[in-house]
Amino acid sequence: MNGQDYWLPQPDLDGIDVGTVLQALADPVRLQIVRALDAAGESTCTALDVPVKASTVSHHMRSLRESGVVSTRLVGNARPSRLRRDDLERRFPGLLASILSATPPSRDGGDSPAGGPDPKPAL
Amino acid sequence: MNGQDYWLPQPDLDGIDVGTVLQALADPVRLQIVRALDAAGESTCTALDVPVKASTVSHHMRSLRESGVVSTRLVGNARPSRLRRDDLERRFPGLLASILSATPPSRDGGDSPAGGPDPKPAL
DNA sequence: ATACATGTTCGACGAGTATCGTAAGAGCGG
DNA sequence: CCGCTCTTACGATACTCGTCGAACATGTAT
Numbered sequence: 584m585n586g587q588d589y590w591l592p593q594p595d596l597d598g599i600d601v602g603t604v605l606q607a608l609a610d611p612v613r614l615q616i617v618r619a620l621d622a623a624g625e626s627t628c629t630a631l632d633v634p635v636k637a638s639t640v641s642h643h644m645r646s647l648r649e650s651g652v653v654s655t656r657l658v659g660n661a662r663p664s665r666l667r668r669d670d671l672e673r674r675f676p677g678l679l680a681s682i683l684s685a686t687p688p689s690r691d692g693g694d695s696p697a698g699g700p701d702p703k704p705a706l
Numbered sequence: 707m708n709g710q711d712y713w714l715p716q717p718d719l720d721g722i723d724v725g726t727v728l729q730a731l732a733d734p735v736r737l738q739i740v741r742a743l744d745a746a747g748e749s750t751c752t753a754l755d756v757p758v759k760a761s762t763v764s765h766h767m768r769s770l771r772e773s774g775v776v777s778t779r780l781v782g783n784a785r786p787s788r789l790r791r792d793d794l795e796r797r798f799p800g801l802l803a804s805i806l807s808a809t810p811p812s813r814d815g816g817d818s819p820a821g822g823p824d825p826k827p828a829l
Numbered sequence: 830a831t832a833c834a835t836g837t838t839c840g841a842c843g844a845g846t847a848t849c850g851t852a853a854g855a856g857c858g859g
Numbered sequence: 860c861c862g863c864t865c866t867t868a869c870g871a872t873a874c875t876c877g878t879c880g881a882a883c884a885t886g887t888a889t
Contacts (some may be wrong), residue, residue, distance in 0.1 A: 751835080760836075761836085761837075763836095782835090783835050784839065
């Protein structure tokens with residue numbers, strides 16, 4: 584009814600640290616959550632299709648919020664979250680875009696054998 | 707000295723995974739190494755000013771190499787490494803730049819995004 | 830060749846954290 | 860009112876990984 588939204592506490596724009604953001608984005612599940620939020624625009628914990636339990640999703644969402652990656656809105660009983668696109672773009676121009684555009688959701692066999700034989704020392 | 711360089715094995719351009727790169731960059735020490743390499747252009751393990759032992763630096767350098775962030779050259783007994791700028795820029799345009807330009811080594815407290823003494827990426 | 834320097838590898842230890850199950854709080858609908 | 864759903868908080872467990880010391884390999888200098 585009214586346009587007034589309540590939000591969960593989140594770091595200020597200048598309080599967003601690149602190291603913290605990288606740590607938040609380093610986890611595969613959290614990165615998957617970020618990609619899902621990018622596609623959906625906004626989503627709640629239970630609506631996300633991730634291979635972990637709801638309590639774990641909530642835990643990850645908290646990490647993402649405290650690191651400054653997402654904003655969480657308080658609407659009734661639900662807590663829909665969304666990416667802080669503008670803030671991240673202002674703080675780290677091009678970072679989120681390059682991450683999201685890279686390797687779109689490909690879930691089939693695609694784990695890079697970092698320890699395996701590397702056939703091409705190019706350059 | 708000869709013009710022929712030998713390199714340690716490293717992943718192919720298409721084999722670089724954004725998640726793996728983010729994991730590599732998530733560690734504070736590794737991020738510090740990356741910033742040092744950005745400033746120096748090329749450096750060996752012992753020449754880097756990082757608060758960990760040499761064996762740990764070697765360990766981190768291996769992670770960075772296997773994730774596709776750095777290239778390591780074989781010259782005599784030394785192993786100078788450098789950032790794979792071109793490859794990373796081609797694979798994830800804007801990613802490395804946004805990370806490196808954000809919050810330079812804040813050793814003197816606070817971040818000075820502009821007007822730094824020598825933000826000079828030579829190479 | 831011997832000695833030294835530079836890097837790497839290995840085993841071990843400890844801190845951090847990802848995951849789960851359960852319980853509790855808060856709003857919505859019957 | 861009572862139940863149902865969504866979400867978070869807490870405790871417990873297991874695992875990843877960052878760190879170190881020591882040993883080893885390799886190339887350089889004396």
